[in-house]
Amino acid sequence: MIGRLNHIAVVVPDLVAAAGIYRNTLGAKVSAPLDLPEHGVTTVFVELANTKIELLHPLGDNSPVAKFLASNQAGGVHHCCFEVEDIRAARDKLRASGARVLGDGEPRLGAHNKPVLFLHPKDFCGTLIELEQA
Numbered sequence: 597m598i599g600r601l602n603h604i605a606v607v608v609p610d611l612v613a614a615a616g617i618y619r620n621t622l623g624a625k626v627s628a629p630l631d632l633p634e635h636g637v638t639t640v641f642v643e644l645a646n647t648k649i650e651l652l653h654p655l656g657d658n659s660p661v662a663k664f665l666a667s668n669q670a671g672g673v674h675h676c677c678f679e680v681e682d683i684r685a686a687r688d689k690l691r692a693s694g695a696r697v698l699g700d701g702e703p704r705l706g707a708h709n710k711p712v713l714f715l716h717p718k719d720f721c722g723t724l725i726e727l728e729q730a
């Protein structure tokens with residue numbers, strides 16, 4: 597059901613420092629920071645040949661990644677995003693197999709303006725999973 601690895605998201609305490617590590621130390625192509633107020637994050641995209649790394653930093657008061665950063669002060673891997681062809685069909689299949697879909701289960705537009713859903717980490721080896729309709 598899942599297709600390509602679209603991105604791995606890493607929450608970081610300092611976006612400028614993290615972008616510098618990926619750009620200078622690791623020699624990757626790194627975007628400018630982009631505020632996404634409706635998602636409560638500022639993002640920097642690291643473009644790799646086969647996938648992306650999304651560096652995330654909390655933006656605003658109700659950021660979904662603020663708590664994660666508070667308990668992982670050096671930063672850490674936050675979620676993996678896999679592409680699916682039909683996000684509602686994927687959701688229904690996952691629910692039928694007992695997996696928990698976060699929120700109300702309705703796909704919403706993610707950071708790339710494509711429909712996304714999140715799956716409960718306890719059902720997926722301790723990893724928060726994002727599905728994105730490619």
Ligand code: CO
Pocket residue numbers: 603605650675677707726
């Ligand atoms: Co993501």
